[in-house]
Amino acid sequence: GQQVMQIPQYQHVQEGEDFTTYCNSSTTLSNIQWYKQRPGGHPVFLIQLVKSGEVKKQKRLTFQFGEAKKNSSLHITATQTTDVGTYFCAGPTSGTYKYIFGTGTRLKVLA
Amino acid sequence: DAGVIQSPRHEVTEMGQEVTLRCKPISGHDYLFWYRQTMMRGLELLIYFNNNVPIDDSGMPEDRFSAKMPNASFSTLKIQPSEPRDSAVYFCASSLGVMGRAYEQYFGPGTRLTVT
Numbered sequence: 001g002q003q004v005m006q007i008p009q010y011q012h013v014q015e016g017e018d019f020t021t022y023c024n025s026s027t028t029l030s031n032i033q034w035y036k037q038r039p040g041g042h043p044v045f046l047i048q049l050v051k052s053g054e055v056k057k058q059k060r061l062t063f064q065f066g067e068a069k070k071n072s073s074l075h076i077t078a079t080q081t082t083d084v085g086t087y088f089c090a091g092p093t094s095g096t097y098k099y100i101f102g103t104g105t106r107l108k109v110l111a
Numbered sequence: 112d113a114g115v116i117q118s119p120r121h122e123v124t125e126m127g128q129e130v131t132l133r134c135k136p137i138s139g140h141d142y143l144f145w146y147r148q149t150m151m152r153g154l155e156l157l158i159y160f161n162n163n164v165p166i167d168d169s170g171m172p173e174d175r176f177s178a179k180m181p182n183a184s185f186s187t188l189k190i191q192p193s194e195p196r197d198s199a200v201y202f203c204a205s206s207l208g209v210m211g212r213a214y215e216q217y218f219g220p221g222t223r224l225t226v227t
Contacts, residue, residue: 045215
């Protein structure tokens with residue numbers, strides 16, 4: 001079945017350093033969504049990418065959808081302690097609203 | 112809007128007991144999803160509904176799990192009988208869906224289930 005993998009699984013950074021997480025799907029995706037889950041919280045939607053090669057920015061966060069629509073990345077510039085949490089990508093099974101969530105990348109930011 | 116509402120927030124039960132988790136989606140949303148999250152398996156989709164009709168329940172672990180959505184504002188996930196391996200955080204999420212385009216999912220706060 002469809003698989004969505006993320007690397008790295010964990011990342012510890014010093015506050016102010018950059019951070020990137022990568023998402024790879026075993027199948028081509030019609031779109032990809034990114035979510036953030038704070039410790040003890042629930043996933044919160046960040047963004048959706050639809051077009052091949054699409055790049056979107058939200059303040060210090062930059063999201064990219066690969067040309068082949070099988071991979072995506074999230075880059076955070078100059079991390080802050082508020083960025084702590086687990087970042088998930090999610091892609092739909094072809095032709096459905098069934099989203100497969102990636103394995104997640106847990107980010108810790110050291111002050 | 113109050114967002115997606117789940118109850119109870121925490122549930123501790125003994126093995127063999129019946130457990131019922133409840134969810135109220137955001138008004139107007141036509142998709143409802145039930146997820147289970149564990150350290151070992153991550154975030155897994157159990158079942159999802161569209162306009163109160165179950166569309167895909169392939170993620171339901173086994174016959175001990177059942178889900179219903181009797182109306183647009185209420186859904187339940189039932190485990191009977193419960194087992195220790197069912198211990199997890201169960202999330203309900205809802206979203207709007209328009210032909211050819213999926214919108215973001217809004218997650219509830221989750222129910223942390225512990226089966227002893």
